Amino acid sequence: MQQDAIPISSILSLLTGDGGNFLGIILLSLQVTITAVTCAGLVGLPLGAGLALVRFPGRTVIIVLVNTMMGFPPVVAGLAIFLLLSRSGPLGDLGLLFTPKAMMIAQFVLVLPIIVALTRQTIEDLWTEYQDHMTSLGAGRLRSIPTLLWDARFSLVTTLLAGLGRASAEVGAILIVGGNIAGFTRTMTTSIALETSKGDLPLAMALGVVLMSLTLVINSLAFGISRVGARFSGKS
Amino acid sequence: MRDTTSMLPLIVRDLRLEMDGRTLLDVPFARIQNRQRNVILGPNGAGKSLFLKTCHGLIPPTSGRIEYTLPVSATEVRRKQAMVFQKPVMLRRSVRANFTHALAMAGVGWYERRRIADETMAQFGLSGLADSPARVLSGGEQQRLAIARAASLGPDLLFLDEPTSSLDPTASRQIEDMLDVLHERGVTLVLTTHDLGLARRFADVIFFFHNGRLIEESDAERFFTQPETEEAKAFLEHRLFW
């Protein structure tokens, strides 16, 4: 079975041969994923911290819901966003379906619950340590949120990486809302799905290897940065 | 010598703290005098820390009142007092940032924060550690940082929960020196301890707690020579009572 092997040559030809196109796919993947995770972080970190600290009726229900949403099937999320963004849907006038923005929205929706849930847990743990000190300083729960987010920053990097992992590995949702259009909404994962369906398993596998390597690089960088940072702030 | 500008003495009346039907704290009356070194003494589990946290306002009492001599607002009360916890809370930041953060929370402006932080660190010999991460300091250094950080807020009243309990003699000595400096500066100190040595060296007034109740409040000298209650006598004679 020659297709079980991953010929180095096919990875090389990917990177050199049809170079421009392939680079575009990588850049689009990075752009979509990083934008989605950045936005989800900007929204999810304060939201998660708020959920950790602010007491209100129905809070437990929301926590359970958010935790459940972590396992939201991407295809369902994709379908829901597809129906929203379709020309016949409520947000059809925005003309976002089959664009990179639609894919960012889908990934944002998938990543947000992860970031909110993990942030809530982290911040809640840190709050038990900081509560007396912050209260003594006259800072209430709301005013403590920036302090807690900043002091939990190295744990929160891991939270963002978990989000990044889900986003970059995702294919179901972005296939539906992006349409896998060559040169516009074709990403690493949808390319892999396409090459698999074309029966070009070596190429699909080679793309998979490239995707894994990229993920590895990003994770190593983030981990390294947070490790070095953590040492400087004396957490380790 | 009554200081008319101070919100002290602080008077505690009929203070009770109950949880799940159990009485954790029962203090019919206590008076914390201005500029005194008040030591709250008692065995473990006597309610010392709870009393401290309740006075500081961290735990709302089930009933009773905590009164200040001057009519002051709650914010002002908060500003004029500070507390150092048994296990000092070290923010995951540099030593300097630990000061500036506390000062920022107290509403001190950007430049003023840095000035006060640097000044305080210089006073208490922490300047050399200014840029070190607070969490890699030794136990003694962390405790000094915590006390200096509380002092930088310029409180009239400073609560300290077991400030020397986990420290070696040298580090304890340094803490006591810091407390002396603060005392001379006119800060009213309230600290808990079960260390009789520290209490003898340090206290002006003793509050003796047993099983959540304040059972003796007297001059330090009198307390150590003529304790009124059996419990206090037992505590002084048999050091292993606790």
Added chain:
Amino acid sequence: MLRRTFVTAAASVLVAIGLLSAAEAEDRFITVASTTSTQDSGLFDALLPAFTAKTGIIVKVIAQGTGQALDTARRGDADVVFVHAKAQELKFLEDGFGVKRYPVMYNDFVVVGPKSDPAGIAGGKDVAVALKAIADKKAPFVSRGDKSGTHSAELKLWKAADIDLPAVRGEWYREIGQGMGATLNTANAMAAYTLSDRGTWIAFANKGDLGIVVEGDKKLFNQYGVMLVNPAKFSTVKAEDGQAFIDWLVSPEGQSAIAAYRIDGQQLFFPNANDPNA
């Protein structure tokens, strides 16, 4: 201060990557809902650059099953549909979603199966006989099962062979609900028969033990049609540019480009825009 530098550096790297290709192309483009067979066979990769070079219109292709492609168009999410299931296309026109149907080209279906040939049909010319043999022997058969053009063609072929599929189907008949390529992958893995369009089959790289067992029957004929989505239904439809694409496909230039597309020397699609009955 060192850690602040780290954080700042990390943040700026992330933002930079995010913005790197953020400059989105706001070119003239149309969206075409088409079938997996046209994409998986590589036809669009060959056709579209020529059209874009001539007109400056970029064509964005969403490759779906015929049923799904028509549905995408029904929701107003495409400007042009390019599919192969005449009955469904006519229904689409009848419902007022399309303007006019143009025949473009045809290719043909082939029955592929494993070398072991458990139904003993290799080399046959009559698809009805072959399907009967498969059903009789309960030889494994993989069906698209996704309402695509190929799927509806398959169902028509069972009917034409006088086989009551709902009555005879059993474990040997596997509906997988996926595209042509995935279906071929499955057939290969299961050593099963399946129906494929010739274009996807030729371009398919993971043939393994599979080979063509039946071909050349007239009933295996597979006609492609193209339609502009009705601008009267959806004002967002780019009627002018969409029509330009259709006109080009049926023009002599487009037709000869289709005829010229070959893989391994084999012609995949046969232009027939001039056949009014197609």
